[in-house]
Amino acid sequence: MGTEFVYRAHARELLERVAVGADLRLATAAEICLLLSQVSLRTPIHGAGAGLYFRMWRTAFGDHPSTAELTGDQSAYEQLHGARIDELETMLRSKAADPARQLGDITCRGLHHGRPVACRFASR
Template sequence: MTTSPDTDAPQADPSDPLAQILADLEIVETTLEAMLPQMQWANEEIAAAQERHPAAREQLHASFLLLKPTNDLMRREMPYRAHCREILERVATGGDTRPATAIEVLGALARASARTPLNTAATGLYFRMWKAGEAAGLPDIGIVSELEHYEAIAGTLMDEYEHDARTRLAQPARSLTPVPAAFIAATAPTPEPEPGTLFDL
């Protein structure tokens, strides 16, 4: 076992199989430690949803695997809980759980804004998705007046962007009902959206 010059973390000696196994186990342990809070948050949100929707208790109990994090925003408690609540509300009300949630769209918009400034409609969509997330647990940051302004001048294009984003970022396998493999393959989102969408601004 050696130490990297850039970090104090131990590095496995490639000629030592035992050291490599121990290093791999350490990586697994670190990964599990990072996942444990999210698992707790997901279970808490399921329990809360069961309180809100007692008639859907069994469906909600079976929904844990639908709550898999899909972007970096979900490393934080508040966005992840908001994502879970949106999915669980769909489960409880018989909605389609596959389209992207507001948090998934916000994550994509954040990535797009890191490459280039968002145009008017995309900025309006960001506010719209944040407002939708507020209903599921995001903090109220007082964007109502700004959102109303953007809805008035770019509402139609925002609708198109939202439909496009929720469809492109959909998770085809995120369903309590088994989905045929051919459908999953045909509808799986591409890693990089094609030109001509709100992501290519």
């Protein structure tokens, strides 16, 4: 997370989850990319694993393309291994989850940055 665009992607996904009330504990796409990066240093990643890496990269860092020669190959991985990629994504998001990452009690006075807002967390 020491690189700004990686941290921003991680925070963006968590904020999107907060906005829709989704589970914050599951690993973000950025976290899975970091995990797969470490795996790739120890062993080659092929097939569905590579497809998952491409998918998570696109999800987290869509504005930072991978490499020009690999850009066209990403859709082929989805076509060939889509169902297995789905399974791996579900498994890794769960296994790399952070059980302590939960939204606690929120107190809001109905003001955001000093301006009145209609906030669902505002005390009535």
